[in-house]
Amino acid sequence: MYAINHAATALLLRKKESKLPLLPLLVSVQLVEILWVLFNYLGWEHFSISDGRVHLDYLPYSHSILSGVVAAALAFCVINWGYNNRKLAVAFAIGVLSHVVIDMVFHEKDIRLSPFSATPVLGFGIIDYPVLNFIIEFVYGIFCWWYFKGSKALLWVIIVFNIIDLPIMLAHGATLTPFMHYPFLLPSVILFQILITWYFVYRYANLKGAHRQTAIS
Template sequence: MNAINHAATALLINKKWPGVPLLWVLFSVQLVECLWVVFNLVGLEAAYTEPQIRALNDIHLSHMPYSHSIASSIALSLIAWFVLSHLLKRPRWAIAIAVAISSHIVLDVATHVQDIQLAPGLAYPKIGSGLYGIPAIALVVETIYGIWCWWVFRGSKALLAVILIFNLGALSFYVPQIPGPEAFLAGHPRVFAAIIGFHVFTGLAAVGYFARSHWRAETQQAVQADSPAVGGPVA
């Protein structure tokens, strides 16, 4: 899924569990992708491209058992839950962050071709809805999802504009008939990984910046709701 829409998932997390710090949730929804970028750059995971790239289905995420397997995502979520719940004594944060981390693989299964392993060392079967086999439809579905996240969050018009701009900015990557800069990535999968890393960072930064005031208000309301009442009638 487009990085901006993973970032938009943080808006849903805030609506369900207000009070969890913005940066924590933003990082959590993209933790899996950050690992993918690092693992590809160091050679632990790999991708390859067709000789000519016209759309995203010409890039194949052929080996990503550590960052993008079902088992590894569950493990990361459970570790985060345990640390926050039992060590830091933040049970609400624990649930929110665990859901945020696991949301990434759920959304990728809903969009990717069959390139997601169940666990490291288990090469087959690989799962994925196959939506990226028809990338133009995938772009429509992903954009609708990003807008829905914004609508649930009740974000600003500027935040909506950011989500739309990032999605429409990827138009040439999803529509083969529209030429774009991705053509220059053919044969350079590690450069592609680095660009994805930059895209992840800018998407998180943009969503965080334009969501921060509303997020802060939600956090203050959550703190007030959780605080015991003080004072009372004087006898």
């Protein structure tokens, strides 16, 4: 799943616990991806390009089921006992887990049960069907917005970023050559997407509060 719709998942968590701050929830849903970017920079994880497509060959530390559970549990402990905030701790942990669960649906079979597993066993592979991938993510993003009862501006953010993702989903063959030559490029593009979608979702999700206040006053 692409950055905008992982970010939209934070809206689901924010709605349920409406007094929770959005920023940590946006971090929670992308924590696993931030680790992936970091581990790619460090050379601990890697991707490859073959048959004209990107394959996330090796991501056992950031994206395994066990890593997700451990990261969620650690985050829960830190927020629950460190910051005395049980509700945020639960929502943050769910946010962390949501990433691995959602990726399991979209990724190729590249997700392992644990970093110690010999081979990856999980991944439904929707990514191999770009148009289907686009439609499912688009509908999901809009659903999150609808559930959150966001502003029109937030809806546009979700629509525009989803449309921007479409050429990336369809990219194949020679378009991917730069990513082959510069292994830092793909994690950097993904990091940029995470940061920019955080910014826009945060900014326009909070706009909703501003509108409501104006309406009340």
